[in-house]
Amino acid sequence: MRIRVLSKLLFVITVSFLLVGCATTGPKFTELAPSISNLAPNMGRIYIYRTSVLGAAIQPQVNLNGEVIGKAVPKGFFFVDKKPGNYVITTSTEVTRKLSLTLDKGQIRYVRLNVSLGFFVGHVYPELVEPQVAEKEIQDCRYIGEKSN
Secondary structure, X not given: OHXXXXXXXXXXXXXXXXXXXXXXXXXXXXXXXXXXXXXXXXOEEEEEEEOOOOOOOOOOEEEEOOEEEEEOOOOEEEEEEEOOEEEXXXXXXXXXXXXXXXXXXXXXXXXXXXXXXXXXXXXXXXXXXXXXXXXXXXXXXXXXXXXXX
């Protein structure tokens, strides 16, 4: 009987984390895309998104060359416009995961944040995704970035 109560409690806590941890307030990518400003001619754009709700409570900061640019929110996306150059995107839980990429003038890059199992907590790791794949995956993600972006 006691195990049954504990398992129900664990289920309720898990569902609560899933519901609270998801990006539920911002507009979907499909709704926001028409109003996103055009890319300046001397800049590139990096979209960062997370499609999975797996490990919803795990939402580490996302850093670009050491600067915090957002959080790894399930079903959320944001973007940054940067000058051409080399960039390193990192996330940290019990370990730091990183992705190095080069951004060219006028280029749009897509980085998906994936979740894998860790020893104590899950790991969120960045992965560069081809535009044809990313443009489909990001459609239902909700905007979690700054309003001025």
